[in-house]
């Protein structure tokens with residue numbers, strides 16, 4: 473008897489079978505154009521993505537880390553100033569804060585894994601000097617944007633939303649990325665809108681900030697050989713922009729619908745008492761970049777091994793909280809609250825496969841294998 477095909481966390485071969493022809497045609501077009509950096513393709517993608525995201529200005533970057541760092545620098549955070557953020561994220565979020573000269577302040581997460589806005593408010597009330605925050609819309613959820621907007625107004629926050637995992641997610645109809653003065657996202661291949669290499673973007677509604685970000689991504693140039701700012705080199709290239717525009721962005725609505733259908737099937741079908749599914753934040757129209765579960769008791773390694781034996785991949789997001797990372801040992805930072813829930817995620821979280829090329833048979837296999845896990 474042949475064993476069924478593996479169920480992968482991401483299936484880039486299936487993606488290539490779907491988009492490969494368009495990617496090759498696009499590659500030929502860019503090559504024939506003779507223009508490779510900051511040209512018509514980047515402009516066309518920025519425009520199309522701005523329409524999709526519902527935000528007026530999109531600025532393509534080389535990756536989300538750089539976009540977040542440049543966003544903080546564009547908002548002129550003072551060196552050493554406190555930046556509230558989450559301990560449960562990819563290290564890039566923390567790295568961007570440090571590289572921009574900020575002092576990370578870690579606030580615990582809520583039951584959905586997002587920075588707890590009530591705890592953030594407590595910290596801000598007690599620490600009037602703290603005026604900057606980088607919340608992350610984790611797992612493809614949107615944090616509560618109405619509450620985030622109120623926090624921004626009450627404390628006059630400089631706010632950069634990390635939307636790397638939440639492209640297209642909304643909160644009661646409000647798009648993620650529209651509450652911060654600037655937001656950043658990633659086109660890393662595993663992301664909901666991933667490209668064929670590295671890529672990222674910043675969003676803003678403020679034309680002056682958009683102009684500054686366009687300059688910062690390009691050595692701080694404001695016109696040829698005139699450098700008005702200390703910028704960097706982080707430009708989304710013409711090839712990635714063209715691939716995103718022609719092959720990947722047009723598929724994003726269907727891919728998001730598929731992710732939502734899989735998430736609904738998991739929520740309904742997984743009934744094992746030791747597998748808890750964290751709630752989405754109230755009002756979130758999530759895009760399910762990941763599908764987190766929390767495994768207590770016997771431990772997530774046992775379920776991961778059980779799924780692995782059945783040919784099903786899993787992931788852990790994230791096993792080590794940001795303040796516990798070895799690189800943070802000598803970097804000044806503050807725990808802005810006890811990190812009780814974040815520690816629970818670090819200990820118990822196990823992500824199940826969720827991607828647009830997962831067929832119904834694979835989804836059923838994941839559900840059945842979870843439900844027959846012997847604990």
Ligand SMILES: Cc1ncc(COP(=O)(O)O)c(C=O)c1O
Pocket residue numbers: 534535536537538561562564565608634636637657658659660671672
């Ligand atoms: C929440 C979050 N922020 C930032 C990043 C960094 O993105 P990039 O690899 O494009 O710099 C990632 C990607 O891993 C992420 O998941």
